[in-house]
Amino acid sequence: MVTYSCGVSDDDRVFKALADPTRRFLLDLLFARDGRTLTELESELEMTRFGVMKHLRVLEEANLVVTRRSGREKLHFLNRVPIREIHDRWIDKYTEPHVTALVELKDHLEGKS
Amino acid sequence: MSTDTQVYRVFINAPAQAIWDAITTPEISRQYGYRAIADYDLRPGGAYAGRADADMQAFGMPETVVDGEVIEADPPHKLVQTWRFLWSDEIKAEGPTRLTWEIKEQPGGVCSLTLTHELAGAPLHAEQVAGAIEGAGGGWAYVLSDLKTLLETGKCLPGA
Numbered sequence: 233m234v235t236y237s238c239g240v241s242d243d244d245r246v247f248k249a250l251a252d253p254t255r256r257f258l259l260d261l262l263f264a265r266d267g268r269t270l271t272e273l274e275s276e277l278e279m280t281r282f283g284v285m286k287h288l289r290v291l292e293e294a295n296l297v298v299t300r301r302s303g304r305e306k307l308h309f310l311n312r313v314p315i316r317e318i319h320d321r322w323i324d325k326y327t328e329p330h331v332t333a334l335v336e337l338k339d340h341l342e343g344k345s
Numbered sequence: 346m347s348t349d350t351q352v353y354r355v356f357i358n359a360p361a362q363a364i365w366d367a368i369t370t371p372e373i374s375r376q377y378g379y380r381a382i383a384d385y386d387l388r389p390g391g392a393y394a395g396r397a398d399a400d401m402q403a404f405g406m407p408e409t410v411v412d413g414e415v416i417e418a419d420p421p422h423k424l425v426q427t428w429r430f431l432w433s434d435e436i437k438a439e440g441p442t443r444l445t446w447e448i449k450e451q452p453g454g455v456c457s458l459t460l461t462h463e464l465a466g467a468p469l470h471a472e473q474v475a476g477a478i479e480g481a482g483g484g485w486a487y488v489l490s491d492l493k494t495l496l497e498t499g500k501c502l503p504g505a
Contacts (some may be wrong), residue, residue, distance in 0.1 A: 242356070267350055298352045298459065309352035312476070316486035317493075 242295065243321070246314045248292035254279070255287050259296060262310035269305050349414060349465040351475060354457055355489040358483050359496040361448045365421030377495045378488035381410050383384055391415040393426050407431055413441060422448050428462070430470060439467040458492075460485055 249255055254277065261270060261276055288308065291297040298311045318324045357364055367373045374383035381395035395411035402408060409431055417425040427441035443463040448456055462485065464471040476484030494500060 266352075295354060295356065298354045300350075300352060300461065307350075309350070311352060311354050312484075312486040313353050313355045314491050316476075316483055316490045320490060 242314065243318065245294040246296065246318055249290050249296055252287070252290075255291055258284075258287060258291060259310060262297065262308060266309050267300075267302075267307040269307060274307065348469065349463065349467075349473065351464060351485070352464045353460040353462075353485045353489055354459050356451065356455050357493045357496050358455050360454075361421040361450055363496055364448050364456055364458055364492075365424075367496060368424065369420075373495075379410075379482060379490040385415065385418075387415060387418040387420070387424075389415060389417060392416075393428075412445070416443075428470075430441050430473065436469045436473075439470055442467045442470050460487065460489065 250259075257277070258273060261273060270281065270284065270288070273288070274281050277284055288297060292299065295314050296311055298309045299306050300309065301307075348479070367377070369383060369385050369387060371382045371384060374381065375398060380398055380401065382398060384392075384394040384396055386392050386485050393411070393413040393415055394409050397406040397408055397410050401410065408476040411430055412431060413427040415424070417423060424445050426446075428444040429439070429441045430436045445459075445461040445463075445494055447459045448459075449459070451457055462474055464474070472478055473481060474484045476482065
């Protein structure tokens with residue numbers, strides 16, 4: 233369960249969740265094909281079922297993965313909203329002018345403008 | 346529910362009723378996301394329309410951008426409806442998709458809003474709502490994070 237208290241940003245949980253190659257791989261798997269079971273995800277990894285469950289729990293706590301029941305199966309879905317929030321908070325505000333400047337510089341150096 | 350389903354969840358520091366109103370009333374729905382004006386007849390079988398404002402129409406959008414039908418309305422917790430984009434013959438032809446809005450109170454006065462969009466047989470809809478089209482906004486993730494910003498701060502995302 234995601235806990236949420238006033239003044240504490242969920243960004244910490246998202247960054248922590250993303251700071252692990254296995255968890256990023258799990259997100260990539262769900263990006264490629266959403267709505268997978270634990271068994272399906274586990275088959276893509278050299279890891280015990282329990283290990284995969286632990287990683288999925290961290291992703292769920294960061295709200296990056298949402299699970300839904302479908303009959304007897306529990307399906308895992310990639311939730312793009314926290315990534316969007318990180319984008320709005322960190323990329324748009326601080327980085328985009330610099331990125332634009334670098335892209336323009338690159339274009340200029342490559343003689344495109 | 347299948348791999349053609351997309352799920353979005355956001356935690357919003359607002360009462361369930363405020364979130365419900367933001368989704369279902371024209372005055373609030375025009376203040377976030379793509380600014381479409383929601384027009385709901387909140388009864389099973391009632392019509393839904395997402396209407397374009399003057400700016401959107403000037404941008405080439407039809408007067409009604411989205412249509413659909415209310416399947417279940419249980420305010421302020423659950424709304425099930427169909428959803429069909431109308432801006433091209435191709436996208437219209439995909440037919441209605443199914444959308445479920447669920448609002449749940451969480452500990453600490455916060456609510457979760459979970460949006461489940463069932464998109465089997467509707468690849469153009471899926472692409473649009475996933476935010477995968479360049480220059481066509483960020484899809485549901487953009488709409489929900491803008492909704493959160495509006496309800497928590499009274500402001501919309503910059504540049505929107």
